[in-house]
Amino acid sequence: xxxxxxxxxxxxxxxxxxxxxxxxxxxxxxxxxxxxxxxxxxxxxxxxxxxxxxxxxxxxxxxxxxxxxxxxxxxxxxxxxxxxxxxxxxxxxxxxxxxxxxxxxxxxxxxx
Amino acid sequence: xxxxxxxxxxxxxxxxxxxxxxxxxxxxxxxxxxxxxxxxxxxxxxxxxxxxxxxxxxxxxxxxxxxxxxxxxxxxxxxxxxxxxxxxxxxxxxxxxxxxxxxxxxxxxxxx
Numbered sequence: 001x002x003x004x005x006x007x008x009x010x011x012x013x014x015x016x017x018x019x020x021x022x023x024x025x026x027x028x029x030x031x032x033x034x035x036x037x038x039x040x041x042x043x044x045x046x047x048x049x050x051x052x053x054x055x056x057x058x059x060x061x062x063x064x065x066x067x068x069x070x071x072x073x074x075x076x077x078x079x080x081x082x083x084x085x086x087x088x089x090x091x092x093x094x095x096x097x098x099x100x101x102x103x104x105x106x107x108x109x110x111x112x
Numbered sequence: 113x114x115x116x117x118x119x120x121x122x123x124x125x126x127x128x129x130x131x132x133x134x135x136x137x138x139x140x141x142x143x144x145x146x147x148x149x150x151x152x153x154x155x156x157x158x159x160x161x162x163x164x165x166x167x168x169x170x171x172x173x174x175x176x177x178x179x180x181x182x183x184x185x186x187x188x189x190x191x192x193x194x195x196x197x198x199x200x201x202x203x204x205x206x207x208x209x210x211x212x213x214x215x216x217x218x219x220x221x222x223x224x
Contacts, residue, residue, distance in 0.1 A: 031210045042118075042200065042216035043155070050210065058211070090154050094210055100145045100202075101212065103154030 003027040006091050006104035013111055019078040021107050023091030025071075031094040032074040033101065034058075034066060036087040043090065049074055081111045115139055118201050118215030125191055126223050133218045134185040135201035143204035144177050144184040145212065150197050158199075159186070191222050 003026040013019050023032060033048040035058075045058030047066040055066050063085060065077045078085055088108050092101035118135045125131060135144070143162055147155035159170050161177035161184060168175055174187045184203075188195055201215040 033211075035214075040216065043214040045211060048211060092154075096210075100147075100157040100160050101155075103147075103156070105152070105154050 004091060004093055004102055004104045006089075006107050008107060009105065010108045011110070013081050013109070015082060015111055016080050019081050019109065021076045021089055021091075021109070023074040023076070023093075023104060025074075025093050027093060027095070027102070028071060029093040029095045029102075030071075031096075032068065033092040033094075034064075034074065034076045035090045035092065036060065037090060037106075038087050046076065046089075078109075081109075083111050085109065086111045115213050116201060116203055116215040118218060120218060121216070122219040122221070124221045124223065127191060127193060129191050131188040131191055131195070131220060132185060133199060133201075134183060135203070135215045136183040137203060137213075138182065139203075139205060140181045141203035141213075142181065142206050144175070145202040145204075146173075146175050146184070146186045147200040147202060148197050149200065149217075155198075155200055188220075191220075193222050193224055196220060196222050 005024045007022045034046040035043045037043050044060045046064050049055045049068040067075045088106050090106045091104040094101045116135050116137050145160050146158045149155040159175040164181050166177040172189045198217040200217045202212040
């Protein structure tokens with residue numbers, strides 16, 4: 001489809017457990033992003049990557065880490081999940097800094 | 113935190129009516145983008161604007177990049193039921209690299 005796949009689509013996990021979400025792209029785009037979407041807050045940037053092994057923090061990065069060991073994969077890890085991290089997580093890609101993003105279909109994460 | 117003020121937060125209209133929504137900011141942006149999100153999916157790019165004063169159409173959608181570079185609006189003409197969804201504005205500043213700042217969204221409901 002759009003060349004970007006998120007997995008899993010849904011996950012329920014317990015407080016304190018580690019969780020990793022995966023974003024996979026087939027577009028060979030340089031930039032990749034992780035956002036979370038919550039009611040009343042819109043889309044907020046967690047982390048982003050501007051190349052393999054090049055990542056930086058967004059506005060809500062506390063409690064999250066990322067890794068990008070190859071162009072096509074961008075992983076988001078919650079080291080120890082908390083209930084405040086219950087959210088819908090979106091991955092996005094962009095070809096260049098001046099192009100709009102293409103979003104994945106999202107991962108709905110529930111921390112109980 | 114959010115630096116884009118998007119309004120209105122929600123709209124309830126009758127099929128066939130025209131719709132207008134806008135985004136404003138205290139910061140200058142060099143790119144404005146408008147996205148639509150259907151339930152259970154990621155946002156999809158509708159229109160991208162790259163120059164102050166630019167007016168761009170995509171079918172029944174028209175968007176403009178404000179002259180001051182601090183605002184943008186989106187108009188939808190002759191609304192139809194499939195226009196239902198959340199509309200997001202997003203802006204890119206010169207100093208933010210490839211990162212976008214998103215508005216909180218406008219929830220549009222179209223009654224047949």
